[in-house]
Amino acid sequence: MDGDTRETIRAVALELFSNKGFEQTSLREIAERVGLTKASLYYHYSSKQSLLLAVVEPVITGWRTIVDDTSRLERTSETVRHVVERCLDVFITNRAVAGIFQRDAAGVAVVLGELWDDRTDLGKRLVAWLAGPSPTAEDRLRAIAAMEVLGAVLTSATYQDDGEFTEDELRAVLSRAAMDVLRLAAEPVASGMRKLG
């Protein structure tokens, strides 16, 4: 267990970046927490930027996969729900990284450069798909709002002091709420008429 050090550094960096923000976290602080000196970090990562990349890049890559898959799908009530749930899973699984983007967007954008623009473009593509073909302004705004709903995965912790929501609650409630925003909620069976549009 020796290439372990590199991974330990990455884990500590992820935690600190996520809790305090990227710019607010110094390499000195990371080094202390790992039990090394600042200089030793540079043996494992050539710069603070490369450390951020190690933390962030795999998540963006995964995100890209989802968006690419999505663009090949026809947009129906079922596929939208499927995509929404897949996005939720990414948000839940990668809460920490998503938290970096959310809490320190300003600081991170500068350092990530093109990769940040990539991330933005992926968001745009996803929203465009969610909004459907030849969307009205309302369709596009609701697609954006639906993505915001998924972001509640991250902010929910702020509003709860006594324990968090379970992952199942987040998944179940937020996917339904997002579908509501997109006006694709399943018709309640009791009220008759299964298909209406």
Place this chain on the structure above:
Amino acid sequence: MDGDTRETIRAVALELFSNKGFEQTSLREIAERVGLTKASLYYHYSSKQSLLLAVVEPVITGWRTIVDDTSRLERTSETVRHVVERCLDVFITNRAVAGIFQRDAAGVAVVLGELWDDRTDLGKRLVAWLAGPSPTAEDRLRAIAAMEVLGAVLTSATYQDDGEFTEDELRAVLSRAAMDVLRLAAEPVASGMRKLG
């Protein structure tokens, strides 16, 4: 027109803080833009923190008023809609300040200290009211998600490259979307049965 300088500084700071983030904006940069030296800024504002306060405090105070007013209201479909719309107005009117909170939360939280905690508490109180009395986990999560929907006022600009949404579109669409998330959407008249719960 001489106390103007102080106001000019504030305006420039607001713009830069909002676009680049608080920590990412140096006093040197603000001074250059205003046409002064760094040292001269300190004649008008005693510190970078006090400059941030001048930008941010009035908005938080306004926000507090809304939340205080709200807690005195009984929660009905109509009052919820009213509160949602009032929140939307604050978001729209103070887009720039809200953008500071959203894009550089990490950097701003440290400097604002107790005032940041105040802001957080106001958010919690509003969400608690929106969730209604003795709420389930779903009620609380949906209240949080509804607030996120209002945040689309800020992010919508990111997703649009060709022109922005009008304020009227933001107001109309996002208030309806938030009500959908809260499951308080007006019953469509055509489907009969006005009151169901």
Place this chain on the structure above:
DNA sequence: GTCTATAGATTGATAGAC
């Protein structure tokens, strides 16, 4: 692989002349 020591740059803030 880890260390000490330090370079080089930037920042928030102050002193004091005008």
Place this chain on the structure above:
DNA sequence: GTCTATCAATCTATAGAC
């Protein structure tokens, strides 16, 4: 009220011994 000059702190990053 604005300036020049400077301080002290902090940060990323590098050099070189072990």
